[in-house]
Each structure stands twice: as structure tokens, then as C-alpha cells.
Amino acid sequence: MWENIKNIVIETGEITRFFIRFFGEFFRRGYEFKEMLRQCFFLGYKSLGLVVITGFIIGLVITIQSRPTLIKFGAEAWLPGMISVSLVREIVPVITALICAGKIGSGIGAELGSMKVTEQIDAMEVSGTNPFKYLVVTRVSAVTFMVPLLVVFADAISLYGGYLGVNLRGAISWDLYWTQVMEALSFGDIIPSIAKTFFFGFTIGIISCYKGYTTQHGTEGVGRSANAAVVISSLMVFILDLVAVQITDLLQLI
Amino acid sequence: MSEKTENGTETETSGTVICLENLCKSFGDHQVLHNFNLTLNKGENLVILGRSGSGKSVLIKCIIGLIKPDSGIIRVLQQDMSGIGLHELDQIRSRLGFLFQSNALYDSMTVRENLEFPLRRHRREMLEEEVDRLVEEALTNVGLPHTIDMMPSELSGGMRKRIALARTLILKPEIILYDEPTTGLDPITAGEISDLMIELGKKYHTSSIIISHDMRCVKKVAEKIVMLIDGRCYQKGTYEQLRMSENEAVKKFFES
Structure with a gap:
């Protein structure tokens, strides 16, 4: 028991040091811009398909599930407005972040982990490259910028899914659907929901990089790092979401 | 050329490219290197021989600056590596080559x-x-x-x-550090790699430190051998001198 608590405290301290080192290296001269763009392509663009499909399905499913309840209250006409707010504010950002935690987090954890155990990180250092800047700063930056973009795409696609869901059992014109969606959404819904995804992305990036970069115990450790990267990142997404809701509430944006 | 001082350490002279003096390194309670001394002369192929876990890889990682020693002096190409800045370290590293045991290809x-x-x-x-x-x-x-x-x-x-x-x-590079270059290879390929190391060493006039326990490779490439046991420089000499050694630990290595 005490051993576990001690380990958690030590790990928290190590992540904090890693976090501080990240900012130290981020603001140091000599940015690896080309590598960051490459990572944006691999981590962002390559996740687009998955995010788009899940976004569409979420939009469709939430609409189908919500309809019977609204019909009970005679409020079927509110369906587009209601689903747009719940999708854009909460469901899509969290689900997209969880997908990214799974796909991107495990990828980074495993990649850096295997680089660590096969001495590729040492080889990079010997080749006159700061491996932290080249591998960690670029990946964390790329995930931080790509997750919000993916969320924006997923938001839009989920609303298309919602349109299909509304029309499966009822009938609503394209124009009317979008008019109702736009009327229901305000900047107070969109801006906080996008803002929190930067934090989601940063957290996924920093935790996955930390886990990969500090991998030990050979190939067994690589699997453990990838797994821990996904589990901790996913948990942190929920914790950050809780904090974001409290802040939005305090600022009276809800 | 290296010269022995009164306290038994070796000091560098003009032909020395690497000089280690009283190098110590420990991980927790486990002392890996104990007052280790070594000199590598220009154009020389020096083999460090020792059992797994005897501190060979730690030694060459200290030389190239991947691991910081606890105490002692490392001089590479007349440059003291202790307290060296990142820029100077990169400049030294550009004159060194390091062949990793796992190849470390990206x-x-x-x-x-x-x-x-x-x-x-x-x-x-x-x-x-x-x-x-x-x-x-x-x-x-x-x-x-x-x-x-x-x-x-x-x-x-x-x-x-x-x-x-x-x-x-x-x-x-002027100096190449080989970390077990033939480990995991079949005898024929290992022989080819050893030949390649000799051939390219001659072509580019490099000096090398080779860590190995592949005795065929050692026999081929070694001009001087340092036997490392428990982090200490146990014995040194040519391949033939060590092969004829009466020391039990050395004998065991060569007989195996």
C-alpha cells in the first residue's frame, strides 16, 4: 500500500520534471519545425479517417437515442438544437480526445519506448541532436495543435450524422436543420469546447511522450509504456473535462 | 604514447587520443567502474574484454558523454570532457563514431x-x-x-x-567506439564485419576501442587488449600475451 503511494508520488514528481523540461526546451532556440510538420501529418492527418467515422456515428446515434424522450414531451422540433449543443459542447470533444488517447497515445508510447530500448535515442544524441527537442517537443506540439483540429472536423461531421438521424424517422429540410443548429449554438458553446481540447491534446502528448521516453526493461517495458500512456491519458481527459466544466460554470458560459 | 606515473595511472602524451584517469561510476549501491585507467593511442585498435555486466558498455558511454562518471578524468582528443558545454560536446562527438550493440538504426x-x-x-x-x-x-x-x-x-x-x-x-571520425560489433551474428557474418572494421580503420586512419567477448573478432582486430573484471582493469597486453596468461580469470576467458 505505502509502496504504491510512494511510487505514485515519485511518478508525479518525474512527470512534473518532464513537464518543466518540455517548456525549457520549447522556448530554447533551434526549433525542429520540419519534424513537427511531419508529426502533424502522422498524428493528425492519419487519425482523420477514424475521427470522422466515429464523429458521424456519434451524431447519428445520439439523435436516434434522444428522439423518443423528446417525443414524450412533445418537443421533437427541438431535436436539432438539443443534439447540436450536447455534441459540440461535450460529447464530440471528449470522445475524440479518447480516440486520440488510444490511437496517438499508444503510438507515441510504443514508438519512443522502442527507440529508447534499442538505443536509437542515444544514437540521436551522439549524432548531435537534442533527442528531447527532436522527439518530445515536436510530438507534444503536434498533438496539442492537431487534437483541436480533429475535434472541429468531428463536430462538423457529427452534425451531418445528426441530420441523417433526424431524417430517419421524421422529415426536416436541410435548411431548417442547419438554421436550428446555428440558432442553438453560441460562441459560449463553441469556444470553451475547443479551448479545452488544446489541453486534452497537450496532456495526451506529454503523458505519452513521458511514458515512451522513460521506458525501461526492454521490449516488455515498451508494451507497458504504450498501455500506461493510453490509460493515464484517457483518465486525464476526464479529469480535465471536469475542471473545464467547473471553469465554464464559474465564467457563466453554460 | 602513454606514460605511467608514480601512482600507477597513465597520462597522455602527444599520440594519445583518449585518456581515462581514475574513472569511477556506480548505479545505486553497485559500483560499476573502480578507478579505471586507460589510454588509446592514435591509430591503435584496443579491445576491452570482459564478462557481461562488467562495465564495458558503461565505460564507452562515459567516453562519448552519454553517461556521466561519478569521478575521474576523461580526455578525448586533448579535450577534458568534464564540465564541457553542449556545443563543445557536439564538436567532440562529430569526431567520434559509435557503433551501438543494437545498431540503433532509426x-x-x-x-x-x-x-x-x-x-x-x-x-x-x-x-x-x-x-x-x-x-x-x-x-x-x-x-x-x-x-x-x-x-x-x-x-x-x-x-x-x-x-x-x-x-x-x-x-x-578519428576515433570509433564499437559496442559488441559481432554480437548476434553468425560466425561468417561476424568474420566479415571484423574484416570490414580492420579495412575501414586502415582506410580512414581511425583509432578504435572495441568492446567484445567474441574471441574470433578479438583475435582479428586487437592490437592491445584490456581485461575488465568487476569494473577494474585486470590485465592488459596483446592477444598472445593474454592467451598465455597463467591468471585463472583470464585463462577461463580464452579457453572458453
């Missing part, structure tokens, strides 16, 4: 990109044509020019070792 890059990586980092001003020429030359040296656009995962163990050797040599 999995996500092609052979060409692997070879270009140290060039683009250490010689940023180099023209594209010059980079291409050096990559082709390095691959020709190791007999694998056709692998230029392949990924490391498409290569056999021996080919990967050759590519790693080509990457190590691409900056034309």
Missing part, C-alpha cells in the same frame, strides 16, 4: 535518411550533392549500395550492422 527512416541524419546535424552547411556523394560512398564501403531506399526492417542482421557501420563512418 526504424522510421530509410537507409539513406539514416545515413544523412548525422551529416545534416553535424555539417549543416553541407550541399545536397555532397551529402548524396558521402551517403553513396559510405554504402559502397560496406558493400550495400543497393539498400539505399530500403527500410531497416527489410534488412538482415548482418546488413543492419553494415549500415550502422556506414553511418558511424560517414562523418570520417
